[in-house]
Amino acid sequence: MTKRSILEYRGEVSPVWCSFCGDYAVLNSLYQVFQRKKLAPEEIVLVSGIGCSSRLPHFVNAYGFHGVHGRTLPTAMGIKLANPQLTVIAVAGDGDGFGIGLGHFIHTARKNPDLKYLVMDNSLYAQTKGQVSPTTCPHRVTPSTPYGVMEEPINPIALAILSGATFVARAYSGKPELLTELLLQAIDHPGFAFIQIISPCVTFNPTDTYRSLTQKSYLVSDYPLEDRVKALELAQAEDRMALGLFYRVRRPTIEEAVREIVEAAQREGPAELAGLVEEFNV
Amino acid sequence: MEDIILRVVGEAGEGVISLGEIIARACARLSYHVLTYRTYPAEIRGGPTMFQVRISPDPVLSQGDGVDILLALNPASLESDGAELRTGGVFLYDAPDANVSQEIKDGARIIHYPLPLTEIATKELNYYLGKNMVALGIMTALFGFPYNLIIELVYQRYPKAEKNLQALEAGFQYGKLHLEKRDQFLLKGRGSKEDRLILTGNEAIALAALAGGCRFFAGYPITPATEIMEWLAQKLPPFGGIVLQMEDELAALAAVLGASFAGKKAMTATSGPGLSLMSELLGLASMAELPVVVVDVQRAGPSTGIPTKTEQSDLNLACLGSHGEAPRIVLAPSTVEECLYYTIQAFNLADIYQTAVILLTDQFLGQRLETIPKPELLSIPRHDRLKYLANGEAKFLRYRLTPTGISPVAFPGEAGGMHVITGLEHNPAGAPDYSPETHQAMMAKRFKKLEPLPQTIEARKAFGDQEAELGIIGWGSSQGAVQEAISQARQAGYRVAALYLKLLYPLPIEQIREFIRSVKKILILEGNYTGQLARFIRSELLINPIQLNICAGRPFSPREVYSKIEDEIMSLHQHM
Structure with missing residues (x-):
């Protein structure tokens, strides 16, 4: 395999994010991972929905599908099933992934397609200037909750584990080496790999600063990664800033299941259309 | 014999549709042309169900008017259906239900056959559900259907239910021994043998989708479109394709668009409520210039409407649904045969024009059986997307402005074709671009590419x-x-x-x-x-x-x- 330069993966469009946005770290980690895995740009597909982080595909020299708000995962699964050779990476924000598109998260996890799903979580809707998101803490004042957030945030790590995701991790833009390391592992994982990436919004979120997040963050301890109970216990830690790989198991992917069905159906050779028409003979 | 309309009425769960379909298939086998029409409730058990077969030596164009042979398994709609019987018509009904009004009895010279359907089913066979098969046996004797043919069709429909064959036999014996034929209807068959198929509009669409190159289907169950997904789920894998049932219609169309982006001919099928949900993604298909075929088997709306009844009320949604102005192609076949032709055409047009094609049918067309001449599906030419050839001549621009408005595509995996498709307004390279010139030019591109369409197809x-x-x-x-x-x-x-x-x-x-x-x-x-x-x-x-x-x-x-x-x-x- 030829050695590849990191510059090969730079897209022609320059990032439109604010200076110091956490999403830059994700983009940089992706460039590094692509280079280290020697992935050909034409073999990579980045899929996204709507939001600041969903602009990411435009900044990469690869194939990209910047689609509709919330529908990132089914779109990515359609691409992967149509061509399982591709490395398909779905990227979303917490609004796209945990708000409007949350239902697809659960259903995609249980199907276990070989997708990498990176949710850049800044705990608010940044593209629309700072409203409450599904991961915003209670009582926080935002433009759409001037009297404070009334509901509990969701727990994406616990939800992923319970929904059947086979690789569940949390990373943080403020710790780019760990992010890159987890991304590498996710790429190597054959199955649905979900990484919640805490990615600070420096413009609209004055609370979750790099400083406070770095203080809250700690690495998950060593334990058997297939231990679902332990993983869930850790996922429910109050502060929610444990970083690292929570859970990893191997389970057949939906592409494998599809291939099996197709191979079994074609055991006696591919079918002929003429035979199908005969079935409708009077 | 000229043109007979045979109608079976009863309650959902009584086997009205099974009985009617067996008769339709028998008549098709006997070289008659048939066209069926059914109405049924949205509930699985209970509520009036009607199945009608129009039988003729000549091609049948519609469900017709009036009724010649009426079988009522249940008294619920005796009056209303009885009133539609034509002069010389035959009225068969379960004997306990014989309180038919004097008006119907005297009205138009009608031949009555009160039958002990429930009695035979329950007392003789201890199998109430076999009432429909008892009736079928009696009709077989009365109208001269070849008994072996009926046995074969019953067996096909109920391979495991020996009791149904017993019920059929009991009915047949009753018909032969106890029923004096007083009507003129005989369905013994026509001598001629022609190459014909019998299938529903939904089956025709599914078959033609496969013939048209569809290898990816994602959908969500909905009456009256579900048969398309179910048929393809069975038949796509031997052709290397797959059907996925998704969590909702949004996911269904999203997955289909993903597969289309990756180079597959892909489809979904739904009815009005599903199409409403898909509207936003249809706009994306138009904006990002992604081929896709969406079937809408229309049912009565608005909202949940009447799920099992026919209507043509999704035209506005199909043509204009989605925000902004998102051109697409909308086709409407009128017959089962046209369902075949226009479905293949839909896949061709989606690829040629790189946009969404909506195929509008309805419950009446989707769920009716029709006999049609055997089609030459493979003789209809197939078209694919205009591909970008990385020959070094020009830089690949996914949305290159061309005289036709159609830009060549590259599929993921192909070197030199990397690009990002987006629902944002974009320049020829696919990059977000909100300049007045770009928006104007790209809107024109998306509309203009469809202008030659009315002249290039059988519109x-x-x-x-x-x-x-x-x-x-x-x-x-x-x-x-x-x-x-x-x-x-x-x-x-x-x-x-x-x-x-x-x-x-x-x-x-x-x-x-x-x-x-x-x-x-x-x-x-x-x-x-x-x-x-x-x-x-x-x-x-x-x-x-x-x-x-x-x-x-x-x-x-x-x-x-x-x-x-x-x-x-x-x-x-x-x-x-």
């Missing part, structure tokens, strides 16, 4: 007289009723023509204009309340057509179309 079918007094314009499944009404009108000396539109978006304006010029008066006929096509035609052609709309969950009958023709031509004559 309409015309029937009837040149220089007609009355010209009917319609779309979809009402075509057969209109054709029959026109034949009748011509026999009565009226000059009538019809134009059936197969391409509903973009409308073939010039062809409609030409038709309008050739007739004195225009009548637009639609199975919806407001006249959705009429509104498009009125605004595009500045004419004020007469409308005939029904919105009753049933198809048009030839009789009501004929009576409208008569009224309108009379009034035309009076005004002259």
Whole structure:
């Protein structure tokens, strides 16, 4: 395999994010991972929905599908099933992934397609200037909750584990080496790999600063990664800033299941259309 | 034997549809042409169900009017269905239900056969559910169906239920030994053997999708479209394809668009509520120029409406649904045979024009069985997307502005073709671009590429007289009723023509204009309340057509179309 330069993966469009946005770290980690895995740009597909982080595909020299708000995962699964050779990476924000598109998260996890799903979580809707998101803490004042957030945030790590995701991790833009390391592992994982990436919004979120997040963050301890109970216990830690790989198991992917069905159906050779028409003979 | 309408009525769960389908298939096997029509409740058990077969030595165009043979498994609709029996008709009913009103008994010379259906099923067989098979056995004896053929068809339908064959036999014996034939109907078969198929509109669409190259289907169950997904789920894998049932219609169309981006011919099928949910993604398909075929088997709306009843009320949604202005192609077949042709065409057009193609059918067409000539599916040419060849000549621009508006594509995995598709307005490279010039140019590109379409496909079918007094314009499944009404009108000396539109978006304006010029008066006929096509035609052609709309969950009958023709031509004559 030829050695590849990191510059090969730079897209022609320059990032439109604010200076110091956490999403830059994700983009940089992706460039590094692509280079280290020697992935050909034409073999990579980045899929996204709507939001600041969903602009990411435009900044990469690869194939990209910047689609509709919330529908990132089914779109990515359609691409992967149509061509399982591709490395398909779905990227979303917490609004796209945990708000409007949350239902697809659960259903995609249980199907276990070989997708990498990176949710850049800044705990608010940044593209629309700072409203409450599904991961915003209670009582926080935002433009759409001037009297404070009334509901509990969701727990994406616990939800992923319970929904059947086979690789569940949390990373943080403020710790780019760990992010890159987890991304590498996710790429190597054959199955649905979900990484919640805490990615600070420096413009609209004055609370979750790099400083406070770095203080809250700690690495998950060593334990058997297939231990679902332990993983869930850790996922429910109050502060929610444990970083690292929570859970990893191997389970057949939906592409494998599809291939099996197709191979079994074609055991006696591919079918002929003429035979199908005969079935409708009077 | 000329043209018989046989109707079975009963409650959901009594086996009305199974019985009716077996009779339809038997008649098709006996070389008759058949067309079926069914209405049933949305509930799995209970509620009136009706299955009708029209049987003729000649091709059948519509469900027809009236009834010749009526079997009532249940007294619920005895009166209303009984009233439709024609003179000389046959009325079979379960003996305990024999309290038929004197009016029906005397009304039009009708031959009555009170039958001990429940008695045989329960007392002799201890199998109440076998009532429909007892009735089938009796009808087999009465109308002369070859018994072996019926046994074969019953076995096909119920391979594991020996009891059904016993019930059939009990009925058959009763018919032979205890029933004195007093009617004139015999369905022994025609000598001729022609190569014909019997299938529903939904089956035709599924079969043609496969023939048209579809290898990826994602969907969500919905009445009355589910059969398309179920058939393909069984048949796609041997062809290397797959069906996925998704969590909702949003996921279904999203997955289909993903597969299309990756180079597959892909499809979903739904009904009105599903199409409503898909609207946003349809806009994306138009904006990102992704081929996709979306079937809408329309049912009565709005909202949940009447899930099992037919209607033509999704035209506005199909043509205009989605925010902004998102051009797409909308096709409307009228017959089961046309479902085959226009489905293959839909896949071709989606790829040629790189946009969404919506195929509009309805419950009546989707769930009716029809006998059709055996099609040469493979002889219909197939078209694929215009591909970018990385020959080093020009840099690949996914949305390159070309004279036709069609830009070559590259698929993920192909070197040199990397690009990002987006629902944002974009420049030829695919990068977000909000400049006034770009938006104007790209809107024009997406609309202009469809302009030649009305001239390049069979956008309409015309029937009837040149220089007609009355010209009917319609779309979809009402075509057969209109054709029959026109034949009748011509026999009565009226000059009538019809134009059936197969391409509903973009409308073939010039062809409609030409038709309008050739007739004195225009009548637009639609199975919806407001006249959705009429509104498009009125605004595009500045004419004020007469409308005939029904919105009753049933198809048009030839009789009501004929009576409208008569009224309108009379009034035309009076005004002259």
